Amino acid sequence: MIKLQNINKSYHMGSNSLHVLKGIDLTVEKGEMVSIMGSSGSGKSTLLNIIGLLDSHDAGEYLLDGKVIREMSETKAAMLRNKMLGFVFQSFNLISFKNAMENVALPLYYQGVSRRKRNIIAMEYLERVGLTAWSNHLPNELSGGQKQRLAIARALIGQPKIILADEPTGALDSATSSEVMDLFGEINQSGITIMIVTHENDIAHRTQRIIKLNDGLIHTDQKNGVPRPPEKPALN
Amino acid sequence: MFDRDYWHEIGSSLAKNKIRTVLTAFGVFWGIFMLMIMIGSGSGLKNGVNNGMGDFATNSVFMWTRQTTIPYKGLPRNRSFYYRNDDIQALKDNIPELEILAPRLEGGGRQSGNNVIRKEKAGAFSIYGDYPEWNLIDPANIDQGRFLNQIDILQNRKVAVIGKRVLEVLFNKDENPIGQYVQINGVYFQVVGVFSPKNQNMNFGGDKEQSIHIPFTTLQKVYNYGDVVGWFAMTSKKDISVTVVEEKAKHLLKERHKVAPEDERAIGFFNLQKEFDQMTGLFAGINGLIWVVGIGTLLAGVIGISNIMLVIVKERTREIGIMRALGATPSKIMAQIIGESVFLTTLAGYTGLVIGVFIIEMIDKNLPAAATSDTMFLHPTIDFKVAVSALIILVISGVLAGLIPARRAISIKPIDALRFE
Ligand SMILES: Nc1ncnc2c1ncn2[C@@H]1O[C@H](COP(=O)(O)OP(=O)(O)OP(=O)(O)O)[C@@H](O)[C@H]1O
Numbered sequence: 274m275i276k277l278q279n280i281n282k283s284y285h286m287g288s289n290s291l292h293v294l295k296g297i298d299l300t301v302e303k304g305e306m307v308s309i310m311g312s313s314g315s316g317k318s319t320l321l322n323i324i325g326l327l328d329s330h331d332a333g334e335y336l337l338d339g340k341v342i343r344e345m346s347e348t349k350a351a352m353l354r355n356k357m358l359g360f361v362f363q364s365f366n367l368i369s370f371k372n373a374m375e376n377v378a379l380p381l382y383y384q385g386v387s388r389r390k391r392n393i394i395a396m397e398y399l400e401r402v403g404l405t406a407w408s409n410h411l412p413n414e415l416s417g418g419q420k421q422r423l424a425i426a427r428a429l430i431g432q433p434k435i436i437l438a439d440e441p442t443g444a445l446d447s448a449t450s451s452e453v454m455d456l457f458g459e460i461n462q463s464g465i466t467i468m469i470v471t472h473e474n475d476i477a478h479r480t481q482r483i484i485k486l487n488d489g490l491i492h493t494d495q496k497n498g499v500p501r502p503p504e505k506p507a508l509n
Numbered sequence: 510m511f512d513r514d515y516w517h518e519i520g521s522s523l524a525k526n527k528i529r530t531v532l533t534a535f536g537v538f539w540g541i542f543m544l545m546i547m548i549g550s551g552s553g554l555k556n557g558v559n560n561g562m563g564d565f566a567t568n569s570v571f572m573w574t575r576q577t578t579i580p581y582k583g584l585p586r587n588r589s590f591y592y593r594n595d596d597i598q599a600l601k602d603n604i605p606e607l608e609i610l611a612p613r614l615e616g617g618g619r620q621s622g623n624n625v626i627r628k629e630k631a632g633a634f635s636i637y638g639d640y641p642e643w644n645l646i647d648p649a650n651i652d653q654g655r656f657l658n659q660i661d662i663l664q665n666r667k668v669a670v671i672g673k674r675v676l677e678v679l680f681n682k683d684e685n686p687i688g689q690y691v692q693i694n695g696v697y698f699q700v701v702g703v704f705s706p707k708n709q710n711m712n713f714g715g716d717k718e719q720s721i722h723i724p725f726t727t728l729q730k731v732y733n734y735g736d737v738v739g740w741f742a743m744t745s746k747k748d749i750s751v752t753v754v755e756e757k758a759k760h761l762l763k764e765r766h767k768v769a770p771e772d773e774r775a776i777g778f779f780n781l782q783k784e785f786d787q788m789t790g791l792f793a794g795i796n797g798l799i800w801v802v803g804i805g806t807l808l809a810g811v812i813g814i815s816n817i818m819l820v821i822v823k824e825r826t827r828e829i830g831i832m833r834a835l836g837a838t839p840s841k842i843m844a845q846i847i848g849e850s851v852f853l854t855t856l857a858g859y860t861g862l863v864i865g866v867f868i869i870e871m872i873d874k875n876l877p878a879a880a881t882s883d884t885m886f887l888h889p890t891i892d893f894k895v896a897v898s899a900l901i902i903l904v905i906s907g908v909l910a911g912l913i914p915a916r917r918a919i920s921i922k923p924i925d926a927l928r929f930e
């Protein structure tokens with residue numbers, strides 16, 4: 274599904290340049306649920322953004338679903354994001370003046386689905402994340418956990434092949450985080466590939482594979498088998 | 510693309526900055542409003558002046574005699590001369606461009622006191638000896654009876670066509686003037702018609718309502734003018750400048766009256782066409798100025814809109830980033846921002862247009878009616894075509910105003926937009 278070979282990325286600020294990714298080799302198969310860990314500034318978000326076509330890489334090869342991603346036009350990238358990818362952010366990134374249903378329906382708007390149809394579909398996804406009763410509410414009337422479930426519904430509605438989540442539980446308490454992870458688990462069960470950036474060990478241990486970044490390189494890549502049940506926090 | 514969400518997006522993003530939106534929109538509103546008021550006023554001025562001319566033949570030239578200023582063929586300078594009856598035929602024969610020739614002779618004026626008497630009533634009126642063609646030079650409404658005709662001329666009939674005011678002074682309200690007799694400078698004339706002028710701005714030294722037309726030949730005969738002609742009114746044939754007629758007539762008349770060809774002052778003349786063209790040019794100038802000022806004001810408003818769109822785009826950077834992460838293509842984003850700009854510009858401009866047209870129409874309704882007034886301002890209107898072109902200009906400028914902000918919105922990478930605080 275995702276194949277990275279020797280991915281490099283530097284940021285340039287004036288005369289300074291910061292080499293953030295120094296040659297990432299990574300393959301993620303379809304249906305995997307992967308977490309990415311590492312210290313702050315190690316390049317986790319940068320990596321995820323490159324995978325998500327929100328940012329470009331300087332060198333190396335990136336294959337997304339078999340397609341080579343290189344110097345792609347923004348229009349093409351936008352269409353790929355719309356069809357292939359779903360995003361979940363730490364800060365939710367909901368649109369403040371749209372209600373829950375409209376927020377969820379937004380990706381379908383860019384696919385050209387009619388308003389009536391996409392609102393019906395949006396309600397289905399709201400039901401799936403348990404927010405049916407909140408469909409008419411604006412994002413700022415929802416709790417953090419509700420907002421993140423809303424964002425997940427929005428990420429799912431385009432029926433993506435991959436969900437990319439950058440610290441999705443970073444702003445949530447542990448109980449709510451656990452709920453969100455349950456949801457990710459269900460989504461993964463339906464065959465969608467998931468990549469989660471996180472700082473929290475217990476979140477990471479609910480995925481099948483943990484990749485640790487250190488200073489722009491993959492430090493460890495360990496598969497830890499089946500995700501553990503939510504009741505028993507990981508002892509690692 | 511242009512479904513409800515599209516408009517919803519536009520509406521909500523503009524509504525978030527209500528005061529600023531309204532203030533900016535006011536710039537465009539004011540530009541169009543002023544443009545409409547100025548165009549309406551310009552047309553009012555033009556209509557007023559044109560109405561003052563009535564149906565007066567604008568392609569006309571008038572020619573009278575003055576004293577010579579150059580000695581010629583043994584004749585001294587400062588010599589007075591008069592046009593004669595045989596000049597009439599000579600002009601007709603020698604100037605093919607001539608359309609209408611109306612010689613006129615002015616009889617005892619009203620300055621000398623009451624010159625027209627009927628029974629116990631009397632008044633002072635201008636007396637004109639005219640050919641029937643006069644009514645083609647300065648057409649008047651014939652209220653009763655008829656104007657002079659060719660038989661009046663040939664038979665030297667003592668008939669008179671009297672002005673509206675003459676009728677009021679000499680006749681009682683319920684009297685029928687046609688067939689009645691009035692005494693003009695001691696000679697009886699039968700009234701055959703009553704007229705009222707279509708304009709007051711074009712006159713020849715007197716109120717036309719207080720004038721009387723009698724046959725040219727009758728005037729010459731009855732008051733012993735011999736074969737003297739006072740002056741000529743001439744028009745040119747269609748599509749020929751009356752200046753051609755003017756030049757040829759001057760040349761011919763100088764020759765016939767032994768006036769030096771280079772004597773520019775011996776023949777007095779007035780070329781209405783030239784005056785009219787100057788006025789038309791003036792109105793074209795005013796009109797041009799109106800558009801320059803109007804478009805300038807509008808441009809200032811449009812730049813204001815472009816400016817606020819830039820601010821809005823900047824404030825919405827993050828939101829635009831989210832939209833792009835969710836799959837909004839650059840063209841969708843551009844359409845959205847240009848749409849907002851066009852919407853704002855057109856709405857503001859349309860409001861200005863409607864209010865401007867409304868005010869012009871209110872002014873029009875409250876102005877005195879055309880026929881009675883000798884005002885310089887009449888019937889201000891805004892051409893439908895002008896309104897439509899103003900709207901087209903608005904839409905185009907809306908697009909242009911949105912272009913820079915839209916390009917800015919898509920010039921940054923989605924990830925930078927998402928990170929924007
Ligand atoms: N747009 C940018 N311009 C310049 N430097 C950047 C930019 N984005 C990230 N960086 C730098 O690149 C490095 C990696 O950033 P990145 O956001 O990938 O880290 P991270 O692993 O996600 O950290 P955190 O856990 O704190 O989120 C950091 O040192 C950061 O300062």
Ligand SMILES: [Mg+2]
Nearest residue numbers: 317318319439
């Ligand atoms: Mg990060």
